[in-house]
Amino acid sequence: MEYFLKDCEYKIVINPENGKIIECNKAYSELVGYSKDEIFEQALLERMTVENTIMFLEVLDDVIAGTKAMITADHNCKNGEKVRLDNYLISRRHSYIEIWMKKNRPPQLPIHRRRLLDMIIDYAPDMFWAKDLQGRYLFTNKALCEKLLDIEDQRDAIGKTDIFFALRQMAAHPENPSWYTMGEMRQNSDELVIKHLTPMHFEEHGKVKGKEIYLDVHKAPLYNCDGVLIGTVGIGRDITLQKEFETKVEEEQLKKMELFESLLNSTIEGLLIFDENRKCIHYNSPIKEIFGYSDDELWQKDALSFAMDSSKELILERYPKSDKEPYEVLMKRRDGSAFWALVRGKFMTLEGKKVKVWAIVDISPLKEKERAITFQAEHDPLTNLINRRHFFRIFESVLESADRKRQYKGLLFIDLDRFKPINDTMGHNIGDQLLQLVAQRLQSSLRKSDLISRFGGDEFLALISTETTDIEDAKKRISMIAEKILRAIKAPYRIEDKSVEIGASIGITVFNSSERDLNRLILDADSAMYEAKKKGGNSYSFSG
Incomplete structure (x- = not known):
């Protein structure tokens, strides 16, 4: 006591x-x-x-x-x-x-x-008891007798074991094998306390009168006045209602999570959920398809590791915000390949904790279509060289560079010799193929810093960077490129088993930042081209 x-x-x-x-x-x-x-x-x-x-x-x-x-x-x-x-x-x-x-x-x-x-002890709502080393009851209170042993007189419990009461209950209800299943578990926990000689905490559960009950149990060794171990003493609390409530809450939580998972996986967007440390704690199925990661690889993955280095600064800027407007980020797949994604981020509360949710859409196909449309708008469909309109736009940025460096540049007006008779006699199909081959040779003759455009028909414009502020040096460098172009164009072409030969006349105007009118420069180069044709073609001439 x-x-x-x-x-x-x-x-x-x-x-x-x-x-x-x-x-x-x-x-x-x-x-x-x-x-x-x-x-x-x-x-x-x-x-x-x-x-x-x-x-x-x-x-x-x-x-x-x-x-x-x-x-x-x-x-x-x-x-x-x-x-x-x-x-x-x-x-x-x-x-x-x-x-x-x-x-x-x-x-x-x-x-x-x-x-x-x-x-x-008798009036307490919890169960109290003491047992000897054989598990026989030495003492019980009313709560234990009523709730667990199903007896009215506490004296009936003395000298009997949990197994005894279990067998008695089972014998009274042979039609229900699970009518009473608490006996063996309670006896096993007694043996653990005696073995370790220390107070221990257990959660015991089983059937009593056919119903599942749960007990929160504390047991300790029982000693007599001489310090000799004589059994165990224990206190038990019926936590069945608490367990039923917890189970109900868990079931409700499970239903919510199942609904949450269903909603997550029903969207075409990839969803990533990050904790307060920016670590991935949840995701939906589309994410695995978008990035190519397994479940183990996604778990606890840092938000920045999903992006290419060039986009990490943007993510760090936008991450602390709940973005009303989505933004484009260059993301990185598991294999290291890059793709464009549209990202929208929002903070929300999940299971009582603040989390960041990313909604991600792979816009690579849209970007490809966008690039295709842009390419078509900026390039000649036959030769894939930039068209006149795009050439004029690029020229504006070239002038800005010339203003800073004051280096000379050359504008070349290239007109093909003898192209029209070939196109008229051999057909437009041969003519189109010839223009495509000429475009390839022009690109091969120029450097990456130079620009070549189809101006129209059999005419081309080239913008040459000389990287010098000396005009005579600039003319020498441009002349070398013009001669290279003439040699490339003059070489025979083989089209549909036919040998085709043409030439080119090139008019050149040299300029720096003092000249800003492209139309004027084109007219000057065009006039110089006619001077080259007067020489018999397959030559070049400078304006002025």
Whole structure:
């Protein structure tokens, strides 16, 4: 019995009619922050708030008369705080009055302490018991007998084991093999406590009267006065309702998660969910298809590792925000390949924690179509050289560069010699193929820094960078490129088993930042081209 008063997790207080506390256990003392000596100087009502005192007095007559009652009350703590407790009130009126009147001094715990402890344990809602080394009951309280053993008289439990009661229940209900399944589990936990000789905590569950029950159990070794191990002692709390509630909550959570997963996987967007440390904690099926990662590889992956280096700065800028507008990011697949994605980010709360959700759409196909449309708008469909309109736009940026460096550039107007007779006599198909081959040779004759465009028909424009501020040096460099072009174009062509030969006349104008009118430059180069044709063709001439 000392075990229950000393180590029980319940907060126990004993006081007679005069209200002065005569005993309390360690759990209550530690909770309110007062020592036992300090508590013994106070009345129980001093421990409660004014509102709870009124409520306590309303049930006091019934309690003193021997009726148990339960109220929820706030107890004052030494540090000024309040703690709310469910108070089970029980009393044995005559014993207390007799002790107070005879002693006429600050009351002490009665000599028949066992009766008081029995009274506390019997009225407690939890189950208390003691067993010998063979698992036979030495003591039980009412709660254990009613809830677990299905007997009315506590004396019927003495000397019997959990297995005995299990077999008796099963014999009474042979039609239901799972009518009672708690016996063996309770016996096994007893054996563990005896083996390790230390208090242990268990969660025991099984069928009692055909219904699943759960017990939160604390067991400890039981010693006699000589320190000899004689068995086990235990306290058990029925947590079935709590478990049913937890199961219901878990089922509801599972349903929500299943719905959440269904919604996640029903969208065409890839969804990534990151925790507060920017680590991936959830994703949907499209994400694995978009990036090519496995489940293990996606888990705890940093948000930045999904992007190419060129986009990480943008992500760091946008990540702390809930983006109303999506933005384009160059992402990286598992194999290292890059692709364009449209990203929209939003902060939300998931299971009580703040998370960042990315909605990602792979827009690579759209980007490819966009590039194709842009290419078609900027390039000649026959030769794939840039067209006149795009050449004019590029020329503007070239002028800006010339302004900074003041280096000379050359504009070459190239007109093919003898192309029209070939096109007329051999057909437009041969003519088109010839133009395509000429375009290839022109590109091969120029450097990456130079620009070549189809101006129209059999005419081409080339923009040459000389990287010099000396005009005579610039002309020499441009002349070398013009001669290379003439040699390339003059070489015979083989088209549909036919040999075709043509030439070219090139007009050249040299300029720097002082000349900004492209149309004027083209006219100058065109005039110089005609001068080259007057020489018999397959030659070049400078304007001016």
